[in-house]
Amino acid sequence: MRSRDAVRRAASEVFAGDAKQSAARVSVLANIALTGVKLAAAVATRSVSVLSEALHSGLDLVAALMALFAVRRSRQAADADHQFGHGKFESISGLVEGTLIVVAVLLIFWSAADRMISGRVHLSRPGLGVGVMALSAVVNIFVSRLLFRVARATDSVALEADAWHLRTDVWTSAGVFSGLAIITLGRQLGFEEAAHLDPLIAIGVALVILRAAWHIMRQCWDHLVDRSLPADELEAVHALLRQHYPQFANYHRLRTRKAGATRHVDLHLVVSGKQSVADAHALCDHLEADLTALLPDTEVMIHVEPEANNE
Secondary structure, eight states, X not given: OHHHHHHHHHHHHHHHHHXXXXXXXXXXXXXXXXXXXXXXXXXXXXXXXXXXXXXXXHHHHHXXXXXXXXXXXXXXXXXXXXXXXXXXXXXXXHHHHHHHHHHHHHHHHHHHHHHHHHOOOOOSOHHHHHHHHHHHXXXXXXXXXXXXXXXXXXXXXXXXXXXXXXXXXXXXXXXXXXXXXXHHHHHHTTOGGGGGHHHHHHHHHHHHHHHHHHHHHHHHHHHHTTOOOOHHHHHHHXXXXXXXXXXXXXEEEEEEEEXXXXXXXXXXEEEOTTSOHHHHHHHHHHHHHHHHHHSSSEEEEEEEEEGGGOO
């Protein structure tokens, strides 16, 4: 039974690893294309909001490359130097991605503030920017949906961080699209002052990006400092153990954490002093199987104690 479970788990891990790498590659290719198109549009339109979007996509490309590296590295088996596996490479990747987003926000703020203070807001061909932003939003909707789907199926922090990058790109592209459309319409109506909306839109883009960075960095930091599993998952573990009370006397020292997509659960199980080693071992196997079914990709460690020695 255990050998069949091991085979199924190994097959599942291989499938998840392939799916994560494929999704990461799609993200890399999409971001290469969008970064190039947005940079060309920024030069042609001289728009700081389009430039902020090009910078955003450039950081998304860096993030996608890091996610691709992280999912490849995290799926490697445990070795002598990393005996608990390589799952935290995903968390490190997500934390660095969040830091890069903060850097991008500061650059966008600086560029937008400079144009607002100096009054140098001279756009050319804003309609071109409208078309590029529409294209960007459509592409990122499809790619972010793919990444979110694979991230949820494989519990990948790195892919989820990458998906959030692209999802914020959808929102910000839509905002820049709307602003440039208003500027284009204003020009046709002879209202040139509408161009001053451009740096304001860029600041709005930066604020949206900053919120996404905070979400990503907080989640990855929790993994790196071995924060316990979320309250709902922890309660589910307690509920499962309580269901098995007739088979053991008590449990204590329950500890949980997460590294990448892998959860770790360990506890001390108190059994009757009259219970044989074989029976206690079988009970541990049963609990491990139930916990793994409850929370996929979970490593379980159970220390058995005789009831008489329980303090």
